[in-house]
Amino acid sequence: MTAAPLVALVGNPNAGKSALFNALTGARQKVGNYPGVTVERHSGKLTLPDGRIVDLVDLPGAYSLEPSSPDERVTRDVVTGTQTGERLPDALVVVVDASNLDNHLRFALQLIALGLPVVVALNMFDLAERDGLTLDPLKLSAELGVPVVPTVAVRRRGLDELKILLGGIVDADAAIRLRPSNHAIGEDIVTLQRRARKIAQAATVEEAPARRWGNALDSVALHPVLGVLLLFVILFVMFQAVFFAGAAPAEAIASVFDAVSGLVKDVMPDSVLRSLITDGIIAGVGAVVKFLPQILIMFLFILVLEASGYMVRAAFLMDRVMASVGLSGRAFIPLLSSFACAVPGIMSTRTIDDEKDRLTTILVAPLMTCSARLPVYTLVIGALIPNTKVLPFVGLQGLVMLGLYIMGVVGAFVVAFVLRRTVTKGASSGFMMEMPKYQLPRVRDLAIGLWSRAEIFLKRAGTTIAFTTIVLWALLSFPKPPEGSPVSPVNYSVAGRIANTIEPAFRPIGFNRDIVLALIPAMAAREVAVAALGTVYAIDTAGEQSETKMAQTLHTRWSLPTALAFLMWFVFAPQCISTIAVTRRETNGWKWPAFMVGYLFALAYIAAGAAYWAAIGFGL
Numbered sequence: 001m002t003a004a005p006l007v008a009l010v011g012n013p014n015a016g017k018s019a020l021f022n023a024l025t026g027a028r029q030k031v032g033n034y035p036g037v038t039v040e041r042h043s044g045k046l047t048l049p050d051g052r053i054v055d056l057v058d059l060p061g062a063y064s065l066e067p068s069s070p071d072e073r074v075t076r077d078v079v080t081g082t083q084t085g086e087r088l089p090d091a092l093v094v095v096v097d098a099s100n101l102d103n104h105l106r107f108a109l110q111l112i113a114l115g116l117p118v119v120v121a122l123n124m125f126d127l128a129e130r131d132g133l134t135l136d137p138l139k140l141s142a143e144l145g146v147p148v149v150p151t152v153a154v155r156r157r158g159l160d161e162l163k164i165l166l167g168g169i170v171d172a173d174a175a176i177r178l179r180p181s182n183h184a185i186g187e188d189i190v191t192l193q194r195r196a197r198k199i200a201q202a203a204t205v206e207e208a209p210a211r212r213w214g215n216a217l218d219s220v221a222l223h224p225v226l227g228v229l230l231l232f233v234i235l236f237v238m239f240q241a242v243f244f245a246g247a248a249p250a251e252a253i254a255s256v257f258d259a260v261s262g263l264v265k266d267v268m269p270d271s272v273l274r275s276l277i278t279d280g281i282i283a284g285v286g287a288v289v290k291f292l293p294q295i296l297i298m299f300l301f302i303l304v305l306e307a308s309g310y311m312v313r314a315a316f317l318m319d320r321v322m323a324s325v326g327l328s329g330r331a332f333i334p335l336l337s338s339f340a341c342a343v344p345g346i347m348s349t350r351t352i353d354d355e356k357d358r359l360t361t362i363l364v365a366p367l368m369t370c371s372a373r374l375p376v377y378t379l380v381i382g383a384l385i386p387n388t389k390v391l392p393f394v395g396l397q398g399l400v401m402l403g404l405y406i407m408g409v410v411g412a413f414v415v416a417f418v419l420r421r422t423v424t425k426g427a428s429s430g431f432m433m434e435m436p437k438y439q440l441p442r443v444r445d446l447a448i449g450l451w452s453r454a455e456i457f458l459k460r461a462g463t464t465i466a467f468t469t470i471v472l473w474a475l476l477s478f479p480k481p482p483e484g485s486p487v488s489p490v491n492y493s494v495a496g497r498i499a500n501t502i503e504p505a506f507r508p509i510g511f512n513r514d515i516v517l518a519l520i521p522a523m524a525a526r527e528v529a530v531a532a533l534g535t536v537y538a539i540d541t542a543g544e545q546s547e548t549k550m551a552q553t554l555h556t557r558w559s560l561p562t563a564l565a566f567l568m569w570f571v572f573a574p575q576c577i578s579t580i581a582v583t584r585r586e587t588n589g590w591k592w593p594a595f596m597v598g599y600l601f602a603l604a605y606i607a608a609g610a611a612y613w614a615a616i617g618f619g620l
């Protein structure tokens, strides 16, 4: 049996390769309206009209065959057959953006010159039409010498034609494989660019000056003052929405968990097993899951900003700030993805060409406030920061939350500044990123994006978080104090004793025993802190605790300075095993993850202490 033919999707960043890949294979690869979304190869299966199966790979976007960053290297190695563990593709689908033809044709010409069978997907044909650009695919095909098919990946237009053409070129019996013509491969960039422009002109039938509302939008979005203002307004609205719109659904989820817990208590006699189910699993997992609405609201904002094309504008605005601390403009998007989770953020640093630049970005990425901190922040802020309005529509809780996010960003900038002058010394490179076109986000894409986040979150709640909570529950429940003992069950337990031993080390920064108890299991994943507090209080109050009442318990047991210290700890502390693991993988060793963990713990301790003593000093 021969293996299925291998076809690779290649082209410039943001041409729509992943959108096409998803449409052809039914996969759900992330698409986003900015360059550098895909940084690894992904593969899937595609069925041709004649029933043959083809292995399709989606590759990271590249600008040319001379890679300037690790993700582009993957692309070059795959199409030249030098990637280890990967055979040379049998054909290429070269994806070009019809509305940005001369830029994209440059790379297309290099790819065609490799000599592999090629189909060109003239993608984003709808955007070209919107911009008043009329193209002639047949003319383009004649100029390039390969078949060309207009496509609109996101509306599944042109897919059937594409598959037919593909069927024609992936012929398993093709005995002769064209030899690369060294013509365009050896051609210098200027000649190549000139040829690309000529071909684009030849294929253009008409270019009507379209409405340039995008430009009008950009004159505000990219304005040095108005643009920054707009960015802050957007962020501000986002954090207010997290609190206002998220609160009611969060309470609804909490009351469902309470109801289930009540039901278990009604049908089961009081036993260790019942305590495991109610105090351990339901209290722990419920405490985390209730934050799902807030996390989804935050992601909805981020997804809309990504899909609309605004993110790259924000990156451009921040470029000057980034450069002043020695980070490259390209670091913006990895850092921004780290607001979701540092793991994909650190992986997307592969789009940064300079090694020192890239390392600095990796080292500061965990300072961006990831979504795992959201439950912790929301719980503590909700419990201890008064729900007052500073101004109409401006809630204090949302402001404090925004403040914590800003603290993380400022922390990252300061650390980057210091690192670039010490351990990762070097010059920073400038901003080089194409501005994507503005687009209305598609509901389907948003839904898929939200769904995949919800899946990741719930999976974590069901695995890592449930597991650590069960272990913690066991450590908190045994041994049991003898009947009539004055010592509380938690203090008598193994976990309580461990926490009481460690607690003195944390007393200078205002942490109480409950916090220390929550902190230890939260080393695995941050949300566990919330789950752990849920379990601690459930056991401590002999099951009287409920999800909906957790905030009240915190309110009575924690002082404001302690709460602030706790929040500051979470801004900085490196409590995430996955982040450490991905840093090891991306830096090929333990040196940098160890450095990262060390400096972050030091910062966390200092910041928490400073917050605690400052709050006491101000008499809070």
Ligand SMILES: Nc1nc2c(ncn2[C@@H]2O[C@H](COP(=O)(O)OP(=O)(O)OP(=O)(O)O)[C@@H](O)[C@H]2O)c(=O)[nH]1
Residues within 6 Å of the ligand: 012, 013, 014, 015, 016, 017, 018, 019, 020, 030, 031, 032, 033, 034, 035, 036, 037, 038, 039, 059, 060, 061, 062, 123, 124, 125, 126, 127, 151, 152, 153, 154, 155, 307, 439, 445
């Ligand atoms: N209007 C329109 N938008 C498209 C089309 N194809 C893709 N898009 C959008 O263009 C953006 C980029 O698409 P992706 O599929 O992520 O691009 P990519 O080529 O995989 O980009 P990288 O992974 O960064 O190399 C996304 O916002 C898509 O929704 C199209 O034919 N028409």
Ligand SMILES: [Mg+2]
Residues within 6 Å of the ligand: 017, 018, 019, 030, 031, 037, 038, 059, 060, 061
């Ligand atoms: Mg992609």
